[in-house]
Amino acid sequence: MAQSVLSRKTGVIVGDDVLNLFKYAQEKQFAIPAINVTSSSTVVASLEAARDKKSPIILQVSQGGAAFFAGKGVANKNQEASIAGAVAAALYIRAIAPSYGIPIILHTDHCSKKLLSWLDGMLDHDEKYFKEHGEPLFSSHMIDLSEEPVDWNLKTTAEYLKRCAPMKLWLEMEIGQTGGEEDGVNNESVDNSALYTQPSDIYDIYKTLKPISPYFSIAAGFGNVHGVYKPGNVQLHPELLQKHQQYVKEEENSKSDKPVFFVFHGGSGSSKKEFSDAISYGVVKVNLDTNLQWAYLIGARNYIQDKKDYLQTEVGNPEGDDKPNKKYYDPRVWVREAEKTMSVRVAEALDDFNATSQL
Numbered sequence: 001m002a003q004s005v006l007s008r009k010t011g012v013i014v015g016d017d018v019l020n021l022f023k024y025a026q027e028k029q030f031a032i033p034a035i036n037v038t039s040s041s042t043v044v045a046s047l048e049a050a051r052d053k054k055s056p057i058i059l060q061v062s063q064g065g066a067a068f069f070a071g072k073g074v075a076n077k078n079q080e081a082s083i084a085g086a087v088a089a090a091l092y093i094r095a096i097a098p099s100y101g102i103p104i105i106l107h108t109d110h111c112s113k114k115l116l117s118w119l120d121g122m123l124d125h126d127e128k129y130f131k132e133h134g135e136p137l138f139s140s141h142m143i144d145l146s147e148e149p150v151d152w153n154l155k156t157t158a159e160y161l162k163r164c165a166p167m168k169l170w171l172e173m174e175i176g177q178t179g180g181e182e183d184g185v186n187n188e189s190v191d192n193s194a195l196y197t198q199p200s201d202i203y204d205i206y207k208t209l210k211p212i213s214p215y216f217s218i219a220a221g222f223g224n225v226h227g228v229y230k231p232g233n234v235q236l237h238p239e240l241l242q243k244h245q246q247y248v249k250e251e252e253n254s255k256s257d258k259p260v261f262f263v264f265h266g267g268s269g270s271s272k273k274e275f276s277d278a279i280s281y282g283v284v285k286v287n288l289d290t291n292l293q294w295a296y297l298i299g300a301r302n303y304i305q306d307k308k309d310y311l312q313t314e315v316g317n318p319e320g321d322d323k324p325n326k327k328y329y330d331p332r333v334w335v336r337e338a339e340k341t342m343s344v345r346v347a348e349a350l351d352d353f354n355a356t357s358q359l
């Protein structure tokens with residue numbers, strides 16, 4: 001059981017617990033879904049599913065999601081809203097986590113070169129929190145310099161990992177680009193070869209980062225695309241991950257068949273077979289956003305359609321002109337419907353990634 005390898009069995013986990021959980025996931029052939037959360041409502045929808053399915057979960061905020069947490073009305077010129085929003089999400093999740101009784105990894109999503117001041121700001125908060133509590137505020141961050149020249153990506157990622165290492169703060173890095181849309185930037189026309197990573201690139205990353213810290217993972221492109229498209233438009237090649245693992249194993253004379261922790265981006269719209277293949281090659285984290293945005297909408301949309309006649313005026317419905325509609329338009333009613341359909345979809349992902357009943 002996963003909790004047997006954790007020193008902190010429930011709540012936000014950090015450091016060696018994150019490492020041990022990912023190792024355990026590789027051994028038991030499951031991956032943990034990383035859900036993009038943008039509000040307390042999407043947080044609780046995710047946590048409820050993971051609790052009911054007896055699984056660990058990763059909650060992550062993107063730069064835009066963090067700004068949304070702060071409020072879209074807050075200026076974000078120097079990433080101040082994204083920093084404040086990410087910190088608010090982290091503190092909220094840390095506060096509510098014990099109520100759910102499961103281990104949670106608190107993560108932040110893609111951070112490109114132009115957004116590095118966002119990561120810098122969050123790391124300042126991690127260091128401050130570390131001084132006060134002996135652990136960083138977040139469990140992990142992502143740095144995504146995959147659009148930059150590989151040498152610069154690796155050199156800069158190594159510098160950030162050096163800053164994370166004393167806090168045992170996990171760092172996810174990206175090599176090979178994810179297609180589709182990311183942070184409002186359209187990557188749909190990106191050169192096809194850039195979507196796939198070569199084994200020698202993975203080994204260069206491994207041998208540069210490993211001596212700095214063992215707390216890192218690689219989002220290696222194998223055709224991944226953000227968003228959901230018509231079937232056939234996305235060609236995934238998870239078997240490339242196996243080639244990477246073999247290459248690193250041979251070069252390092254490693255005993256492990258899976259020396260590298262891989263992350264699967266653009267999980268939405270992928271097949272169960274693609275997930276299970278990728279997991280068998282050492283993927284421990286699968287990012288899932290778009291499918292859950294859709295699932296969240298469904299509950300609210302259906303409710304508003306079904307209760308249409310009770311949602312036209314504050315007072316007055318088919319049962320009488322003087323009947324108040326408060327109990328229909330209270331956000332706790334219709335937002336809850338969105339949470340329910342999102343929860344069902346998170347639960348499905350937990351089954352698909354073999355994470356169900358792993359606690």
Ligand SMILES: O=C(CO)COP(=O)(O)O
Pocket residue numbers: 036109110225226227228264265266267268287288289290291
């Ligand atoms: O990779 C993702 C977040 O980083 C999510 O991708 P999808 O929206 O395609 O699930």
Ligand SMILES: O=C[C@H](O)COP(=O)(O)O
Pocket residue numbers: 036062063064065109110181182183184226289290
């Ligand atoms: O990058 C991918 C995630 O789906 C986050 O998306 P976002 O930048 O729209 O919040």
Ligand SMILES: [Zn+2]
Pocket residue numbers: 110144146174177178182
């Ligand atoms: Zn990217």
Ligand SMILES: [Zn+2]
Pocket residue numbers: 110178226265266287
């Ligand atoms: Zn992604």
